[in-house]
Amino acid sequence: MKRNKDGLGSFQLTMLALGSVIGGSFFLGSAVAIKASGPSVLIAFAFGGVLVYYILKALSEMTVKKPNAGSFRTYATEAFGTATGFVVGWVYWTGMILAMSSEATAVSILLRSWNQNISIVLIGSSIIIGVTLLNLFGAKQLSKLESGLAFIKIFSIICFIIIGIILITGLFTTRAPIGLGVLSEESFFPGGIKSIAGSMLIVMFTYAGFEIIGLASTEVKNPDKTIPKAIRNTVFGLVGLYMLSNAVLLPLIPTGLLTDEVSPLVAALSRHGVTWAGNAINVVLISAILSTMLAVMFGIGRMLHSLAEDGLAPKLLFSKTDVPYREILISGLSMLLALWFGTFFPNVYLFLVSSSGFAILFSYAVIMLTHIKFRKKENMKNNKSRNTSFPYPSLLTFVALVLIIISMPFVQGQTSGLIAGISIVLFYLCSYRLVYMFKNSIQREHVTDVKIRKELLQEVADELTDISKKRKSDN
Secondary structure, eight states: OOOOTTOBOHHHHHHHHHHHHSSHHHHTTHHHHHHHHGGGHHHHHHHHHHHHHHHHHHHHHHHHHSOOTTHHHHHHHHHHOHHHHHHHHHHHHHHHHHHHHHHHHHHHHHHHTTOTTSOHHHHHHHHHHHHHHHGGGOHHHHHHHHHHHHHHHHHHHHHHHHHHHHHHHOTTSSSOOOTTGGGGGSOSSTTHHHHHHHHHHHHHHHHTTTTHHHHTGGGBSSHHHHHHHHHHHHHHHHHHHHHHHHHHHTTTSOGGGOOTTSOHHHHHHHHTTOHHHHHHHHHHHHHHHHHHHHHHHHHHHHHHHHHHHTTSSOGGGOOOSSSOHHHHHHHHHHHHHHHHHHTTSSSHHHHHHHHHHHHHHHHHHHHHHHHHHHHHHSOOTTOTTOOTTTTHHHHHHHHHHHHHHHTGGGSTTOHHHHHHHHHHHHHHHHHHHHHHHHHHHHHHHHHHHHHHHHHHHHHHHHHHHHHHHHHHHHO
16 A cells, blocks of 8 residues: 555544544443452553553554554564464454444443333444445545544543532532542452453553554654654543543442443433433443544554455455455444344453453554564664663563453453453464465465476477477488
């Protein structure tokens, strides 16, 4: 895919990244993490922000040095070979397909709070189809829509923070100030260190999607300046919003009352009689989740395009146009299948979140290993985004990601997601082996056919030479 010289600026790229990150995983899924770890969830979000910073820092170094639509998949291929690139590309694509199916489920759950007769599958399917079709308009048009939707979701979080502060302090209202509220009665570590470790999957999942900065690298102008600036804005914006909103939320509602069926923001405001704000935020949350789905579909369409371009996906999926139409349509169809498949599990949303969370964390772990190999190979002296404390941040981040994956069973309901995630990785490992064996078999047959043809042609040539010599001798 060629670079777009009139492409996205740092503001547009930041809004695209924020659009892909802040979605149902935060507005709905964070309830699971908050309930599991209680007030100590603030530590989890802060630690998650640190990990995100170093993952993006690593991705930034590689992207600025070698901008590529395949992003970390291409770098992994160069570092560890085709098998690694094949597995990480397909695992990431599958993880984001499951993640966006969970986002569609989240929208359906929010809508059902107004009407219990609404079918989750029907609404989710309609949303996926709409998001898929909107992505066919291309990066420039999508970035304008995404910027607007991202602004709405950020504004909604800021509004929640302001309303929460008013309730806590009693400012500008006749209500009695809540103060520390239920926070004074909560244990800071209700489940111990295990609960924090187990909740880290959900916390990291709320940050997932930031890697679109790398996947959109060919759509960016001046990547050496634009990408590092967008990364700084994205990380500080996310950590600030997440930490503030959770700090305000904790005094308003006991963490044990939170469920993955109601947004914790809405539940907290409704508990204090601010139902109008809760309903308004619900509307905004729906647009926020749609924004996430639009942005992520943009990224995974290009990931699939990269796989097909390198011969790691069927050529039938490859689009020669600037907008990867076929890849986007196939991704949309896969989301529908994942949504329908998820309905076979009792807790559809948590299964989709945990299984996709594993796949995404696996991809992030590969990014860090790739970065270590990349830095040893490439000259980074003139790279402005170079991490001067390398390799320690990359090594520690990799270890932390592995520990988070191992800790998944500490939160009830995540074990099935862990099993599904491991199965996805093994499936693609086996798939690569089968494809590799099949290609080798075809190549061997081709070589054998060519050899036989050459031998036959040689025999014919020898016979013709003998006949020619015989005629000359007869004459």
